[in-house]
Structure formats: C-alpha cells, structure tokens
Amino acid sequence: MKIPLEDDEIVYLCGDTGTLALVRTLGHFFYLETETEEIVLFTGDDDLLVASTFEVGDKARRGLLCTLYMIREMESPLIVLPKGHPASPRLKTVVSVGKKTKIRCDIQAGTHPEQDVLCGTSEFDGVEVLSIPGGAEVKNFGGEVIRKKLM
Numbered sequence: 001m002k003i004p005l006e007d008d009e010i011v012y013l014c015g016d017t018g019t020l021a022l023v024r025t026l027g028h029f030f031y032l033e034t035e036t037e038e039i040v041l042f043t044g045d046d047d048l049l050v051a052s053t054f055e056v057g058d059k060a061r062r063g064l065l066c067t068l069y070m071i072r073e074m075e076s077p078l079i080v081l082p083k084g085h086p087a088s089p090r091l092k093t094v095v096s097v098g099k100k101t102k103i104r105c106d107i108q109a110g111t112h113p114e115q116d117v118l119c120g121t122s123e124f125d126g127v128e129v130l131s132i133p134g135g136a137e138v139k140n141f142g143g144e145v146i147r148k149k150l151m
Contacts, residue, residue, distance in 0.1 A: 001137070001138050001145070002132065002135060002136070002137050002138075003135050003145060004134060004135040005023075005024055005147070006024075007026055008149055008150050009023070009147055009148065010022065010065055010068065010147075010148055010149075011136065011145060011146070011147050011148075012061055012144075012145070012146040012148070013127070013143060014056065014144040014145075015056070015121065015123045015124060015143045016123060017054065017121040017123055018055070018056065018060075018120055018121030018123065018124055019052075019053050019055060019061060019064060020050060020052050020103070020124060020127070021050070021051045021061070021064035021065065021067075022048050022049070022051075022129060022136050023048065023049050023072060023150070024045070024046065024047070024049075024131075025044070025047040025048060025049055025072065025097060026045060027043055027044055028043060028072060028075075029041060029042045030078055031075075031077040031078065032113060032115070033077045033079045033080065034113050035080075035081075035082050039113070041078075041097055041098070043097060043098065044099075046132065046133050046134070046135075047098055047131050048098070048099075048101070048129060049068050049072055049095060049096075049097050050095065050096050050101040050129050051064045051067050051068050051095045052103065052120045052124070053093045053094075054092075054120075055092070061146075063093060064093060065150070067093045068095070069150070071097075079110070084108075087110070088108050088110050089109070091110045094110050094118055094119050095118070096117070100130050100131070101115075101117070101118050101128070102118070102127070102128050102129075103118055103119075103120035103124040103127040103128075103129075104117055104118070104120065104126075105120060105122040105124070105125040123143075127139065127140045128140060
C-alpha cells in the first residue's frame, strides 16, 4: 500500500501487539553511535525514520511521536547497544533511518547498526517500509493506518 506523507505528518501502523511510526527525514543527517564508532548517516528528502514499539494505543503513539521528534528535530543520536546488553529488553522504542526498513521479530532490540532492519512484534514480522517520493510504500501489512499532523 502506498501512503502519502507530508513533511509535517506522522503515519502510524497500528497492530494488536505493537505500533510502527514513520516520518520523513527531510534530508537531515543523523549520528549513529555504536560501542566503537560514530557514523554519520546522510539522507535524502524522501528517506524515512521508522520507529517501532511493543505497545499499542494513545500512549504508544505519543511515545513514538516523542522519539521521532527528539531524533529528527532535536538531533538526538541513534544509539546501538552491543548484543546481549541488559538494557535491550527494557527499550520502549527502536528506530531505523533510510530508504528501506524490514521489520523482524527474531532480533534483539537496539543491537543492529544496519539501518535496514528493525525489531518489531511478531505480527509485524516481514513488513517492509520503503521510501517513495512524497510518502511510503508499506508491504505485508493489513492493519490500521493513521495519518496525523506532527503538531
């Protein structure tokens, strides 16, 4: 499904056990911090920030909005934890940035520096989010889609 997405909008993909959120990167660059290095991720205007949470409802959507706002507008870095880090199970949201994101339920949250894969609930396993001019194309998802203005 193709979803239009304006610069000042957020899209939520709502499931029964989790939620995804998408915003455009607006061509910003982002810092990716790993245990050993800092990587600068350059993006195009149509690239996407995709956030995932294992929560649902208003609280989940507000948390995803806050996370994406902190990263895109306040330039907070993306932080990658080492595999096996004790904080991984406590992460409430995880984020990827780029042209393509595939959701997987068999990976540990927050431990993948590759920006084309993101941890999600089993109902989102295999969902793909692709940036397209003026929006997103979402594959393998049949749930509810909500578009909202950011503020």
